[in-house]
Amino acid sequence: MSGFVSLVGAGPGDPELLTVRAVDRLRRADLVLYDALVEEDLLALAPNAKRFYVGKRAGRHSIDQEGIHKLMVRAAQRGERVVRLKCGDPFVLGRGGEEALALEAAGVAYEVVPGLSSAIAAPALAGIPVTHRGLSAGFAVLSGHAESAWVPVLSSLAPGSLTLVVLMGLRTRGSLASSLIERGWAATTPAAVVLGASHAGSTRWLGTLATLGDADVDSDLAGIIVVGDVVSLATQIVNEHAVPEPAAVRLS
Numbered sequence: 642m643s644g645f646v647s648l649v650g651a652g653p654g655d656p657e658l659l660t661v662r663a664v665d666r667l668r669r670a671d672l673v674l675y676d677a678l679v680e681e682d683l684l685a686l687a688p689n690a691k692r693f694y695v696g697k698r699a700g701r702h703s704i705d706q707e708g709i710h711k712l713m714v715r716a717a718q719r720g721e722r723v724v725r726l727k728c729g730d731p732f733v734l735g736r737g738g739e740e741a742l743a744l745e746a747a748g749v750a751y752e753v754v755p756g757l758s759s760a761i762a763a764p765a766l767a768g769i770p771v772t773h774r775g776l777s778a779g780f781a782v783l784s785g786h787a788e789s790a791w792v793p794v795l796s797s798l799a800p801g802s803l804t805l806v807v808l809m810g811l812r813t814r815g816s817l818a819s820s821l822i823e824r825g826w827a828a829t830t831p832a833a834v835v836l837g838a839s840h841a842g843s844t845r846w847l848g849t850l851a852t853l854g855d856a857d858v859d860s861d862l863a864g865i866i867v868v869g870d871v872v873s874l875a876t877q878i879v880n881e882h883a884v885p886e887p888a889a890v891r892l893s
């Protein structure tokens with residue numbers, strides 16, 4: 642008997658923002674391997690599954706990327722239906738591509754179930770359209786984790802030419818903002834930080850590139866940075882269902 646692996650995008654956190662396919666795979670799973678930022682609420686949708694945390698956030702026991710590959714492959718070879726549950730979309734800054742390649746190399750049957758990336762969901766929930774006629778015709782998503790990753794991208798962009806969405810950039814936001822200003826972006830360019838999008842208690846900071854570095858936000862939380870004129874719309878677009886309501890209908 643051969644098993645199957647589903648690389649599933651969990652979206653930004655609220656179970657109502659899962660895809661129908663993600664819910665189906667969770668319901669039928671024998672094993673769920675989940676990351677940091679995946680909510681307990683989502684795991685409840687896999688009542689028959691063994692669940693293992695394999696995230697990499699500081700302070701929590703975990704395993705390395707190779708170990709995750711081995712767990713998936715071995716479970717599938719035992720005939721289990723495995724859900725590899727990753728926050729947002731599996732192929733957006735989440736090493737989902739590496740996991741697909743490892744499954745491919747091992748000859749394990751698998752699928753990719755796209756999820757709602759925080760790169761789009763977090764701005765939307767905070768009232769920020771990443772594109773808007775007359776303000777921005779496109780957006781770039783980049784990792785703020787290491788300068789070596791974002792400097793080449795920033796160098797290739799004309800200042801103010803599109804919306805920037807930065808994941809994993811809260812700790813580096815000061816140097817990111819300085820880098821943009823050095824490259825000709827106006828210091829007055831609107832900027833936002835959205836923390837814990839779709840979670841109860843989600844917060845939003847609004848300012849400019851000049852004030853982003855000193856923004857009073859907790860860098861240990863999950864958050865994205867948005868830079869560009871579209872951020873100015875955030876005070877006009879009020880998203881009524883940005884965070885889950887206690888009375889909301891739940892998928893369970």
Ligand SMILES: C[S@@+](CC[C@H](N)C(=O)[O-])C[C@H]1O[C@@H](n2cnc3c(N)ncnc32)[C@H](O)[C@@H]1O
Pocket residue numbers: 653654678727728729730731732733734735757758759760763807808809810835836837838839840863864865
């Ligand atoms: C390893 S990356 C994975 C991104 C994920 N694959 C996606 O498409 O959203 C983790 C980063 O995603 C962002 N993130 C994930 N969930 C978030 C949320 N609910 N609110 C704000 N940012 C979030 C944060 O920047 C966090 O550091």
